[in-house]
Amino acid sequence: MAEIRVMRDDLLPPASTERRHLLSISDLSRDDIERLLATARSFARSLEREMKKLPTLRGRTVVNMFYESSTRTSASFELAAKRLSADTMSIKASGSSVDKGESLKDTALTLGAYDPDVIVIRHPQIGAAQFVARVTKAHVVNAGDGKHQHPTQALLDLYTLHEEFGRLEGLHVAIVGDVLHSRVARSLIQALALVEARVTLVAPPPLLPRGIEAMGCETSTEIESIKAADVVYVLRMQQERMQAGANYVPSLREYTARWGVTPERIRPGQRIMHPGPMNRGVEIDPRVADAADALIETQVRAGLVTRMAVLYDLLTTGPVGVKVQTLHEVA
Amino acid sequence: MLFSKQAPRENLIVRGARVLDPAAGVDDVIDVRVDDGMIAELGSRLDPNAHRVVEGEGLVLAPAFVDPHVHLRSPGREDEETIASGTAAAAAGGYAAILAMPNTDPVVDSGSVLGSLVDEARARAEIPVGFLAAITKGQGGEELTEMVELAEAGAAGFTDDGRPIVAPGLMRRALQYGAVTGRTLAVHCEEPTLSRGGQMHEGAVSAELGFAGYPSVAESVMVERDLSLAAYERRPVHVMHVSARESVEKLRAARDAGVAASAEVTPHHLCLTDEAVRSLDSNLKMNPPLRSSDDRGALVEALRDGTIEAVATDHAPHARHEKEVPFEAAPFGVTGLETAFAALYTNLVEPGLLRLETLLERMSAGPAGIFGLPAPRISVGEHANVVLLDLGASRRVEEADFRSRSANSWLLGQKLKGKVRLTVAAGRVVFEG
Numbered sequence A: 001m002a003e004i005r006v007m008r009d010d011l012l013p014p015a016s017t018e019r020r021h022l023l024s025i026s027d028l029s030r031d032d033i034e035r036l037l038a039t040a041r042s043f044a045r046s047l048e049r050e051m052k053k054l055p056t057l058r059g060r061t062v063v064n065m066f067y068e069s070s071t072r073t074s075a076s077f078e079l080a081a082k083r084l085s086a087d088t089m090s091i092k093a094s095g096s097s098v099d100k101g102e103s104l105k106d107t108a109l110t111l112g113a114y115d116p117d118v119i120v121i122r123h124p125q126i127g128a129a130q131f132v133a134r135v136t137k138a139h140v141v142n143a144g145d146g147k148h149q150h151p152t153q154a155l156l157d158l159y160t161l162h163e164e165f166g167r168l169e170g171l172h173v174a175i176v177g178d179v180l181h182s183r184v185a186r187s188l189i190q191a192l193a194l195v196e197a198r199v200t201l202v203a204p205p206p207l208l209p210r211g212i213e214a215m216g217c218e219t220s221t222e223i224e225s226i227k228a229a230d231v232v233y234v235l236r237m238q239q240e241r242m243q244a245g246a247n248y249v250p251s252l253r254e255y256t257a258r259w260g261v262t263p264e265r266i267r268p269g270q271r272i273m274h275p276g277p278m279n280r281g282v283e284i285d286p287r288v289a290d291a292a293d294a295l296i297e298t299q300v301r302a303g304l305v306t307r308m309a310v311l312y313d314l315l316t317t318g319p320v321g322v323k324v325q326t327l328h329e330v331a
Numbered sequence B: 001m002l003f004s005k006q007a008p009r010e011n012l013i014v015r016g017a018r019v020l021d022p023a024a025g026v027d028d029v030i031d032v033r034v035d036d037g038m039i040a041e042l043g044s045r046l047d048p049n050a051h052r053v054v055e056g057e058g059l060v061l062a063p064a065f066v067d068p069h070v071h072l073r074s075p076g077r078e079d080e081e082t083i084a085s086g087t088a089a090a091a092a093g094g095y096a097a098i099l100a101m102p103n104t105d106p107v108v109d110s111g112s113v114l115g116s117l118v119d120e121a122r123a124r125a126e127i128p129v130g131f132l133a134a135i136t137k138g139q140g141g142e143e144l145t146e147m148v149e150l151a152e153a154g155a156a157g158f159t160d161d162g163r164p165i166v167a168p169g170l171m172r173r174a175l176q177y178g179a180v181t182g183r184t185l186a187v188h189c190e191e192p193t194l195s196r197g198g199q200m201h202e203g204a205v206s207a208e209l210g211f212a213g214y215p216s217v218a219e220s221v222m223v224e225r226d227l228s229l230a231a232y233e234r235r236p237v238h239v240m241h242v243s244a245r246e247s248v249e250k251l252r253a254a255r256d257a258g259v260a261a262s263a264e265v266t267p268h269h270l271c272l273t274d275e276a277v278r279s280l281d282s283n284l285k286m287n288p289p290l291r292s293s294d295d296r297g298a299l300v301e302a303l304r305d306g307t308i309e310a311v312a313t314d315h316a317p318h319a320r321h322e323k324e325v326p327f328e329a330a331p332f333g334v335t336g337l338e339t340a341f342a343a344l345y346t347n348l349v350e351p352g353l354l355r356l357e358t359l360l361e362r363m364s365a366g367p368a369g370i371f372g373l374p375a376p377r378i379s380v381g382e383h384a385n386v387v388l389l390d391l392g393a394s395r396r397v398e399e400a401d402f403r404s405r406s407a408n409s410w411l412l413g414q415k416l417k418g419k420v421r422l423t424v425a426a427g428r429v430v431f432e433g
Helices: A002-007 A030-046 A072-083 A104-112 A128-135 A151-165 A183-194 A223-228 A252-259 A296-316 B083-092 B111-124 B147-152 B168-181 B204-209 B216-233 B245-256 B267-271 B274-279 B293-305 B340-349 B356-362 B365-370
Strands: A061-066 A087-092 A118-123 A139-145 A172-176 A198-202 A218-220 A231-234 A271-273 B012-021 B026-035 B038-043 B052-055 B060-063 B065-070 B095-100 B129-133 B155-159 B184-187 B237-239 B261-265 B386-396 B415-425 B428-432
Touching: A030 A151, A030 A183, A030 A296, A061 A072, A061 A104, A072 A087, A072 A118, A072 A139, A072 A151, A072 A296, A087 A104, A104 A118, A104 A128, A118 A128, A118 A296, A128 A139, A139 A151, A139 A296, A151 A183, A151 A271, A151 A296, A172 A183, A172 A223, A183 A198, A198 A223, A271 A296, B012 B356, B012 B386, B060 B356, B065 B083, B065 B340, B065 B365, B083 B095, B083 B111, B083 B129, B083 B415, B083 B428, B095 B415, B111 B129, B111 B147, B129 B147, B147 B155, B147 B168, B155 B168, B168 B184, B168 B216, B204 B274, B216 B237, B216 B245, B245 B261, B245 B293, B261 B293, B261 B365, B267 B293, B267 B340, B293 B356, B340 B356, B340 B386, B340 B415, B356 B365
Parallel strands: A061 A087, A061 A118, A118 A139, A172 A198, A172 A231, A198 A218, A231 A271, B012 B052, B012 B060, B065 B095, B095 B129, B129 B155, B155 B184, B184 B237, B237 B261
Antiparallel strands: B012 B026, B026 B038, B060 B386, B386 B415, B415 B428
């Protein structure tokens, strides 16, 4: 269904009656996910054509607010908006009024005054995307808020898995590494639970958040347990969080020796994923990263069509998450 | 130890209310006559005798409330609260006495800072207010303040609230030396290396939301330590804002063993759990954090059985622009003076979790006793410290109604039952609603 609508060059998005956002995977239903993935697949086909630009979001404005460094997320959101003919503006924290101490509220209100249709925000603090959704009238897409959520990453990962396996239900994914500090892991665990895949988290005990099993996953501290999975999803070891004295692990060297994903620790045919950027030789052995079974580049390509689907979906079709509570002091 | 502005005292009759003073054993529909601020007569159909008459039919007249834990933000952050605004807020909440915390700027750690607060209270406090002084200079956790001088200047007690006293040896010295002042030592129990960076209770919700956890054990290990020291020194200690089941269990065991320990709990810890934080509303961020439903159950039970004898609001005003930020960037603390009774009546008494009599006692005589303050009593010869409550009335909590300078309430927009109609503090009508 989505394919027909997207391919029509004269398609104009219907006026939205309810303001919708993509803030957290927990706001989505399985139907939402399947619709988004189907839309992304139809965009993938459209991108095979010589003329890659679609007029779908002509006249719409997408603002990217990036308060943290990012390569693939910011690039793919920008390109996704351009492929759909939207106008884009990108604001980075450095070089903007944020440097002068402007609050997130004032920056959001300032950008909101240009009436953007969508604000894409990445921010180092949990709840930043929810906050922007409360203070502006735009549709808000969370492109990563602290250690909380990175929903479009999870969607592109599901897209990648579906392309590779032709199904999602029943897949077994082992997520390895620094789960404690990972927004990618949180979104992915929820997304995989929604499509009834099985998740095993593998990490040193201090990097497994207490109580995380309630999200519907298993946990293990033994690297050998990744062998049972169809897919090994390797998380970035965030070096800035691993300074001496933090004591999550005694050293990166010991982490790599005990939990690094090496050719010896995986079995033939297992697929390898990584959200990037990689620390080759730390959490992932270069031979694993470069092997034919690695889906890491596929993930990057999936990022573009998935983010096109998210922008399209927010401005046109059924409800994406709307669980934004009113902040009473915000008039 | 309590200070307020001088004002003429009232002649008043409250007619036909259900007079309920659990500590005095009174529960009767009678009239109460106040002459010149003192309770002069209890009885049926009293002669008004040119007194102002307040109709109390269908209402409950109870001893006014006492809050042992309030932040008045003065000196230093008068944009958030002042002695005048904070005591006006307390009056609206049914309070006849409150105690202010010393974590101001500058810290209340010298006779001169305390003296200026006492002067300010004598000029502007709507209801009697007492001031706790710091245990350590600048609340730095290293050197004891001049506790004797501070007590003589009117300190109602001592605390480093907002911060724990990290070094056990210093805590022991504070217990030893504090004895000569005759004042209560109140402790904020938080082991900082366990709570560091923590934004909310550590558990399934923090795991899902990604927040660094502030585990309940960060509180309970310090509760245990301070109770051990208090037992060893045979000194009383007051544990502030208890939030965790383990802390309750340590308290219960220590009291059973004869330690003179007391404790308080806040309305928000009695009404909410960490599930509420899913909204990411910065008005649900406080220290200690909202904990699990198991912890909440233990707190309600402890309030019921008297292991915790006091409700304390930990009223912590914050400027709007400081709370209007993502949850992770917001300061800890919520207001509570103006909503405490209604929140607890609605969430605990109405659903049958706590008797009204118990709540009234824990909001009045309980906290007064901890700090040696006179407990409000409805009996002849006592100062009139009473609150008239309309249990049937409900209202929506609106920012515009607050007398506090800040509105960082976790109850904004909620409909609560149990309204304060009249507060009489130290013989003066200080609030009518």
